Amino acid sequence: MKDWPETFDIAIVGGGNAALCAAITAAEAGATVLILEAAPLPYRGGNSRHTRNFRCMHRGPLSVLIDSYEEEEYFHDLMLVTKGKTDEGLARMVIRASEACLPWMEAHGVRFQPSLSGTLSLGRTNAFFLGGGKALVNAYFNTATDLGVKVAYEAEVRHVHREADRITHLEVTVAGQPVTVRAKAFVLASGGFQADLDWLARAWGPSARNFLIRGTPYNRGVVLRDMLDQGAESVGDPTQCHAVAIDGRAPKFDGGIVTRLDCVPFSIVVNRDGERFHDEGEDVWPKRYAIWGRLVAAQPDQVGFSIIDSKAIDLFMPSVFPPIKADTIEGLASLMGLDPATLRRTVDGFNAACQPGTFHPTELDGLRTKGLNIPKTNWARPIDTAPFYGYQLRPGVTFTYLGLKVDDRARVHGTDGPIQNLWAAGEIMAGSILGQGYLAGFGMTIGTVFGRIAGKEAAAHVA
Numbered sequence: 175m176k177d178w179p180e181t182f183d184i185a186i187v188g189g190g191n192a193a194l195c196a197a198i199t200a201a202e203a204g205a206t207v208l209i210l211e212a213a214p215l216p217y218r219g220g221n222s223r224h225t226r227n228f229r230c231m232h233r234g235p236l237s238v239l240i241d242s243y244e245e246e247e248y249f250h251d252l253m254l255v256t257k258g259k260t261d262e263g264l265a266r267m268v269i270r271a272s273e274a275c276l277p278w279m280e281a282h283g284v285r286f287q288p289s290l291s292g293t294l295s296l297g298r299t300n301a302f303f304l305g306g307g308k309a310l311v312n313a314y315f316n317t318a319t320d321l322g323v324k325v326a327y328e329a330e331v332r333h334v335h336r337e338a339d340r341i342t343h344l345e346v347t348v349a350g351q352p353v354t355v356r357a358k359a360f361v362l363a364s365g366g367f368q369a370d371l372d373w374l375a376r377a378w379g380p381s382a383r384n385f386l387i388r389g390t391p392y393n394r395g396v397v398l399r400d401m402l403d404q405g406a407e408s409v410g411d412p413t414q415c416h417a418v419a420i421d422g423r424a425p426k427f428d429g430g431i432v433t434r435l436d437c438v439p440f441s442i443v444v445n446r447d448g449e450r451f452h453d454e455g456e457d458v459w460p461k462r463y464a465i466w467g468r469l470v471a472a473q474p475d476q477v478g479f480s481i482i483d484s485k486a487i488d489l490f491m492p493s494v495f496p497p498i499k500a501d502t503i504e505g506l507a508s509l510m511g512l513d514p515a516t517l518r519r520t521v522d523g524f525n526a527a528c529q530p531g532t533f534h535p536t537e538l539d540g541l542r543t544k545g546l547n548i549p550k551t552n553w554a555r556p557i558d559t560a561p562f563y564g565y566q567l568r569p570g571v572t573f574t575y576l577g578l579k580v581d582d583r584a585r586v587h588g589t590d591g592p593i594q595n596l597w598a599a600g601e602i603m604a605g606s607i608l609g610q611g612y613l614a615g616f617g618m619t620i621g622t623v624f625g626r627i628a629g630k631e632a633a634a635h636v637a
């Protein structure tokens with residue numbers, strides 16, 4: 175195997191937010207840095223290019239963020255979603271460090287915008303990237319290359335060679351050719367394993383092959399698996415993931431945010447057999463949307479169908495695909511591959527169970543059905559006004575939770591303590607903080623904070 179022609183102080187695996195934050199920080203500290211990105215240039219940036227915002231602590235108005243969002247409230251929000259499965263020390267460290275991230279990001283090319291309609295509730299907690307994650311990633315690549323960071327595309331790291339408590343080199347395939355990359359320090363920022371459908375199927379059973387992957391096809395967990403096989407300490411449960419219900423017409427990979435469907439609370443959702451299977455009005459959508467990925471995953475063929483009428487069509491953010499539309503419920507059923515008579519029966523049964531009351535689309539209105547085995551507890555209005563609309567739902571996996579255990583210096587640990595010249599940042603170590611659940615915008619916060627720590631520590635190691 176040939177050696178990479180140049181030598182670098184630090185080799186960084188991955189080309190998303192965490193990798194770039196590490197690369198920029200290390201280069202500014204004087205280290206020479208090589209980024210190894212598995213994707214070709216047009217697909218660089220991993221899941222980070224699909225993001226919209228990051229969650230940021232602030233003690234007063236900060237850039238586009240209004241009011242304040244202090245440590246205790248942030249930590250409380252985190253505890254609610256993780257149900258206490260949080261490493262408090264690491265979580266508080268990330269929360270506190272997030273405040274300094276925003277000006278750092280601005281200084282390195284990221285531009286922010288106030289939250290727009292549909293996301294106004296996040297205007298205090300989450301700072302939105304102008305141009306989305308793609309603009310953020312492009313800004314960071316520009317900054318990094320201006321600092322002399324070298325980027326190798328189509329460079330998939332296949333093996334991280336460990337000898338005792340050190341990493342000696344990486345075995346990489348660059349544009350199909352095997353190459354050895356030597357460096358003094360290494361940062362792993364290669365995301366989760368959700369794009370490896372075989373691994374998903376081993377963890378969740380064969381039905382996982384029908385899941386759609388919302389982000390990059392390059393996060394296959396090759397480096398994660400390799401490190402776990404070499405005794406790196408792991409965190410997180412392989413069967414845990416963040417999954418949401420997305421439009422069934424989304425591509426297998428990389429559909430991104432625009433394929434998410436927000437119509438569920440104003441609809442009834444039936445399975446392949448035309449039967450409802452869960453309370454669609456359980457809570458406000460931002461609190462429930464993440465459970466529908468798993469609910470749909472548990473249905474036959476891992477598919478669901480959300481049915482609404484013309485009264486509801488303008489009540490939610492539209493997805494990129496237009497809904498299926500018909501003048502009758504039977505016509506809609508035929509277009510969606512459902513049995514018309516069964517769907518008619520389900521809709522009639524639901525309509526008969528709806529009660530009079532006042533409908534409030536933006537709050538829990540208590541408008542509930544009466545007498546159904548599976549009630550709808552809010553926003554239950556008859557589906558009776560043509561035209562009727564339907565969306566097919568499928569589980570869309572955002573990311574997996576199994577990862578490498580790190581300490582507050584981002585060091586990866588083996589059974590005998592930290593590996594001397596190895597750090598990890600981003601999704602690959604996020605399970606060190608989050609045991610379950612997810613707080614919107616926290617993925618990018620973890621990656622930014624730990625990317626910067628990893629870059630600083632690795633640069634200090636080689637100095």
Ligand SMILES: Cc1cc2nc3c(=O)[nH]c(=O)nc-3n(C[C@H](O)[C@H](O)[C@H](O)COP(=O)(O)OP(=O)(O)OC[C@H]3O[C@@H](n4cnc5c(N)ncnc54)[C@H](O)[C@@H]3O)c2cc1C
Nearest residue numbers: 188189190192212220221222226331389600601615617618
């Ligand atoms: C549709 C969608 C929307 C999201 N929205 C948000 C949001 O608004 N806010 C938020 O905080 N989080 C959001 N997330 C989660 C967020 O994307 C992640 O938490 C974050 O991007 C993780 O950053 P990362 O750098 O760890 O991984 P990534 O950005 O995924 O980067 C991993 C990189 O590693 C590369 N790679 C993988 N394997 C190898 C290998 N063997 N060799 C070399 N390179 C390799 C990949 O090509 C990729 O460049 C969203 C995710 C998705 C899918």
